[in-house]
Amino acid sequence: xxxxxxxxxxxxxxxxxxxxxxxxxxxxxxxxxxxxxxxxxxxxxxxxxxxxxxxxxxxxxxxxxxxxxxxxxxxxxxxxxxxxxxxxxxxxxxxxxxxxxxxxxxxxxxxxxxxxxxxxxxxxxxxxxxxx
Amino acid sequence: xxxxxxxxxxxxxxxxxxxxxxxxxxxxxxxxxxxxxxxxxxxxxxxxxxxxxxxxxxxxxxxxxxxxxxxxxxxxxxxxxxxxxxxxxxxxxxxxxxxxxxxxxxxxxxxxxxxxxxxxxxxxxxxxxxxx
DNA sequence: TTTTTATTGCAACATTGTTGCATTATTAAA
DNA sequence: TTTAATAATGCAACAATGTTGCAATAAAAA
Numbered sequence: 098x099x100x101x102x103x104x105x106x107x108x109x110x111x112x113x114x115x116x117x118x119x120x121x122x123x124x125x126x127x128x129x130x131x132x133x134x135x136x137x138x139x140x141x142x143x144x145x146x147x148x149x150x151x152x153x154x155x156x157x158x159x160x161x162x163x164x165x166x167x168x169x170x171x172x173x174x175x176x177x178x179x180x181x182x183x184x185x186x187x188x189x190x191x192x193x194x195x196x197x198x199x200x201x202x203x204x205x206x207x208x209x210x211x212x213x214x215x216x217x218x219x220x221x222x223x224x225x226x227x228x229x
Numbered sequence: 230x231x232x233x234x235x236x237x238x239x240x241x242x243x244x245x246x247x248x249x250x251x252x253x254x255x256x257x258x259x260x261x262x263x264x265x266x267x268x269x270x271x272x273x274x275x276x277x278x279x280x281x282x283x284x285x286x287x288x289x290x291x292x293x294x295x296x297x298x299x300x301x302x303x304x305x306x307x308x309x310x311x312x313x314x315x316x317x318x319x320x321x322x323x324x325x326x327x328x329x330x331x332x333x334x335x336x337x338x339x340x341x342x343x344x345x346x347x348x349x350x351x352x353x354x355x356x357x358x359x360x361x
Numbered sequence: 362t363t364t365t366t367a368t369t370g371c372a373a374c375a376t377t378g379t380t381g382c383a384t385t386a387t388t389a390a391a
Numbered sequence: 392t393t394t395a396a397t398a399a400t401g402c403a404a405c406a407a408t409g410t411t412g413c414a415a416t417a418a419a420a421a
Contacts, residue, residue, distance in 0.1 A: 101397085102398080138380090142400085143399090157292070186342065196332070200330065200346075208351040212347075221339060235418050
């Protein structure tokens, strides 16, 4: 039987940080924004819980660090993974892009269950004119 | 000025392990196969060096662990990242697939420099008949 | 053979994440 | 409202992965 979840101040605090964010946040980002209000472990557990609930998207950067963004088109059963994530090598932010991802058919015998695609480069704020 | 690289027994040992592999290997895999012949740090440094030389592909798994595979169609200037990587959730191997990756145009203002795409699911050995 | 310096091994440290457990706070029940 | 059950929290300790500094070693060049 599944544990019943509780709606705590602590979770609301983490959620408020995630809602304000305009890019995917890592544990460190969240901890800093809450500057000592919550224990590190608690933040880890809340993020994990939100992911289990299908509320959060988890994105692993090239460096192996986890980043989290609120799901917008996800259901509990299936995450809407078929969009791109973009890692800006200048400002170091990770964004969800609406651009669809097209994958050629896999070789015979392979069965896909999830897709994660991370493009790195320069984001809108850091590309072109801004860089010169 | 660039350091001149040396061709050591140690590097040859690591390379021989990579050459035998039919999937991308992580540090731990290599260390185990060499069972104590090399120091952990040395292996880390050699892998890093091979990546810098453009000899090795580095693939970060969803869990954040680094895996390495020999480059087949890469040049020093540009890695042939435009292929897929596949993580089997059954045997836990990571493979390079030849299937091409097609990405819809990015939103205006974004400049891509590298792409990394990891699909997870069941590989040829673990899918279909094998699982029932 | 000698010299130069890249490479190696060791110890220590850094970062990211997890587990166990006593305490606290939320929810449900009385 | 009060009490009981248990999910959530904080703390300490641990685990996995990766990095840095430095003295000793070995590869390549002179």
